[in-house]
Amino acid sequence: xxxxxxxxxxxxxxxxxxxxxxxxxxxxxxxxxxxxxxxxxxxxxxxxxxxxxxxxxxxxxxxxxxxxxxxxxxxxxxxxxxxxxxxxxxxxxxxxxxxxxxxxxxxxxxxxxxxxxxxxxxxxxxxxxxxxxxxxxxxxxxxxxxxxxxxxxxxxxxxxxxxxxxxxxxxxxxxxxxxxxxxxxxxxxxxxxxxxxxxxxxxxxxxxxxxxxxxxxxxxxxxxxxxxxxxxxxxxxxxxxxxxxxxxxxxxxxxxxxxxxxxxxxxxxxxxxxxxxxxxxxxxxxxxxxxxxxxxxxxxxxxxxxxxxxxxxxxxxxxxxxxxxxxxxxxxxxxxxxxxxxxxxxxxxxxxxxxxxxxxxxxxxxxxxxxxxxxxxxxxxxxxxxxxxxxxxxxxxxxxxxxxxxxxxxxxxxxxxxxxxxxxxxxxxxxxxxxxxxxxxxxxxxxxxxxxxxxxxxxxxxxxxxxxxxxxxx
Numbered sequence: 001x002x003x004x005x006x007x008x009x010x011x012x013x014x015x016x017x018x019x020x021x022x023x024x025x026x027x028x029x030x031x032x033x034x035x036x037x038x039x040x041x042x043x044x045x046x047x048x049x050x051x052x053x054x055x056x057x058x059x060x061x062x063x064x065x066x067x068x069x070x071x072x073x074x075x076x077x078x079x080x081x082x083x084x085x086x087x088x089x090x091x092x093x094x095x096x097x098x099x100x101x102x103x104x105x106x107x108x109x110x111x112x113x114x115x116x117x118x119x120x121x122x123x124x125x126x127x128x129x130x131x132x133x134x135x136x137x138x139x140x141x142x143x144x145x146x147x148x149x150x151x152x153x154x155x156x157x158x159x160x161x162x163x164x165x166x167x168x169x170x171x172x173x174x175x176x177x178x179x180x181x182x183x184x185x186x187x188x189x190x191x192x193x194x195x196x197x198x199x200x201x202x203x204x205x206x207x208x209x210x211x212x213x214x215x216x217x218x219x220x221x222x223x224x225x226x227x228x229x230x231x232x233x234x235x236x237x238x239x240x241x242x243x244x245x246x247x248x249x250x251x252x253x254x255x256x257x258x259x260x261x262x263x264x265x266x267x268x269x270x271x272x273x274x275x276x277x278x279x280x281x282x283x284x285x286x287x288x289x290x291x292x293x294x295x296x297x298x299x300x301x302x303x304x305x306x307x308x309x310x311x312x313x314x315x316x317x318x319x320x321x322x323x324x325x326x327x328x329x330x331x332x333x334x335x336x337x338x339x340x341x342x343x344x345x346x347x348x349x350x351x352x353x354x355x356x357x358x359x360x361x362x363x364x365x366x367x368x369x370x371x372x373x374x375x376x377x378x379x380x381x382x383x384x385x386x387x388x389x390x391x392x393x394x395x396x397x398x399x400x401x402x403x404x405x406x407x408x409x410x411x412x413x414x415x416x417x418x419x420x421x422x423x424x425x426x427x428x429x430x431x432x433x434x435x436x437x438x439x440x441x442x443x444x445x446x447x448x449x450x451x452x453x454x455x456x457x458x459x460x461x462x463x464x465x466x467x468x469x470x471x472x473x474x
Contacts, residue, residue, distance in 0.1 A: 030066035036096050036106045044071065044092040044108055045116070047145065050128040051084045060084055062092065065144075068151055068289045072099065072107040080113045086127060087119030087145070133461045140465060140474060151290040152462055155283065155450060158290070162282030163234065163255055166275050172230040172257060177217030179236065182209055182424060190240045191215060192250075210421075213238035216443060218375075219428055221258040222404065225439050226431055232257040234446075242469045246458035247347075247395050249447065251467040258404075258441035265386050266316075268401055268440045269363055272390060273314055276361075276399075276449075280308045283453070294454040301455045304393055307360045316363040319384070322349075325357055344371050345389075350396035361392045374414045377403040377440075386440075394452040395459070401442025408432035 026045045046064035053059075058081035063070030073092055075081050084090065094110040101107075125139050126146060136143040143149045167174065184191050191212035199205045217233040224231040237254045257275075262268060283291050284305065295302040317325075319341075326339035326349050333356075337346045345353075345364070353362055366384040369376070376385040387402035405411045412429050447459040460466035465474055 028066035029062075029064050029071055032096065033067065033071065033106050038096065038098050040096045042094060042096045042108060044073070044090075044094070046070065046090065048084055048086055048088050048090055048119075049145075050086060051081055053078050053081050058084075060090075062090060063145075063150075065150060065153075068147070068154075068293055069104060072101070072104060073110050073113075074107055075110045075113065080110060083115050083118070084113065085119050085121040085124070087121075087124040088115050089117035089119075090114065091116055133456070133458070137460060137466070144464070147293075149461070151293045152450065152454060152456075153464070154290045155287055155454070156446075156462070156464075158283055158287040159279055159446070159450060160234065162279040162286070163275070165282060166278040167230075167232050167257070170230070172232045173224070173228045175217070175221055175224050175228075175231050175233050177214070177220040177233045177235050177256075179214055180207075180211055181214045181220075182207070182211055183219055183428075184212065184215060192238050192240050215239050216254065217256050218258070218441060218443065221256060221441065222428070222431060222439070225258045225260040225437075225441075226435060229260045230257070244469060245347075246460070247448065247451075249459055249463060249466060249468050250472075252459070252463065253446035254443050255446055256441065256443040258439060260437045260439045262403065262440045263438035265365060265388060265403060265440070268403070268442060269314075269316065269365075269388060272399055272401065272442055272444075275444075276308055276390075277311075279449075280305060280453070284309060291453065294456075298455055300393075301453075304360060305453060314361040314363055314390070315358055316365060316388075318365050319345075319367045322353060322364050326352065329357070342368050342370070347396050350389075350391045351393075354391040354396065355393040359393075361390060361398075363388050363390055372402070374418055375402075375404050375411070377405045378410075388442075390444075392452050394455065395445070395448035398448050398452060399442055399444040401440065403438065403440040406432055406436045406438055408436070 026043065029044065029046060032042055032044065044062060046062040049061040049063050049070055051058070051060045056078065058075040058078040060073040060075070060081060061070050062073055091114045092108060092110050093112045094108045096106055097109055099105055099107040126142055131146060133148070136146055136149060144153060180194060193202060194211045194213065195202045196206050203210050215237055217235050221231050221233055232255065234253065234255050236251060238251050240250065241248055257271070259268070259271065291305070295305060322345065323339050323341050326335070329352060330338065333352055335348055337348065339349055353364070354360070365388040366379060367387055368383060369378050369385040372385045372387055376387050379386050385402060388400070389397050390399040392398045408429065411432055415425050415429060447462040450462045451459050454462070456462060460468065
């Protein structure tokens, strides 16, 4: 019996030492708890979330960012907690034991408590109470310590890994697209221009021409789909958009993919569906506790996550069908903007389609060509483009994509008609002269994807340091 116990303790020690093998890093709570053996000696480092002192005993919750709940520390002598305050950094040695509580399965019987970094309890703004997300935005340098933002941060990390896993397993090559560019992919003019201090002539500044922060890596990805059949990028994008809604940021992350030898919009939608399905399943398995933190009190949200993960195809309707549905619903829905063919769908329209009518994800395809970017392939009818948006409850538009126009003469004509700076897109149009193929791609806002899964009202609570009109702190 004792031999087996010593063996398990030895296995724990090897596990902890392997975690600490990265330059002697202390093990994370996740490692300690996962490998935990009742009675094992442990050394815990982290930050105190709460302290509770009673007459003969004291308790503290310590977290280190690797788990949702942290771990409870039991101090048989209340004096051991005399210097502990919420927010302080600590090192605790003691014994790992099974917990009788339902909230955690392990806790630590402390033998020694050392404060590494004190925290002033009078001025520390994060106390053991529920703080609003608006309040947490005002203390952005401290909000990662809150349970909600901690869960979001781990979900971000896990979701990114899930996306890379999906693309790599399906032979996509990641391309590092540039942040600085001389192009405005969307043609909307909502770009941040880059100039050196004191310049009077931006067009002849540092780079010899006007340069801005990228709004999308799509055009650069298309360069690589002349040599790689499947390419993707995961990169920051910047838009000088003054919108103050919960769906917009001036700096955000985009996952974009381009595929060569694709001539059907349905093929692209199949790829997009599988990307979302695969990534959501990955999160459900690898980040179960963090995802569950947001789903536990919302059955509609849990239902949406199940729907995103299942094998049933997402509904697919045309823009014309969508307008018909919206017009029929207008009498009850009382839309502020009346749905009309030829006009873009407003947020209230997208929300109705995804949340009320379909109660889940829905693709809307074949928008009027006049309201879509120049690079989209026109359909045979000449009125619509071979494009799609994926609408979902929450952020509404999650993803957009299209087949790309691969006709040299037609694309050249469109570039000239739209008045782009002369020669600025010659390289892009020229791609159609040398071994062009039918191809297509899409882009998904990473923050919107996570906003959908967490049910949070604003993407400002999804990104670590939100930048938007009037706000660029830190």
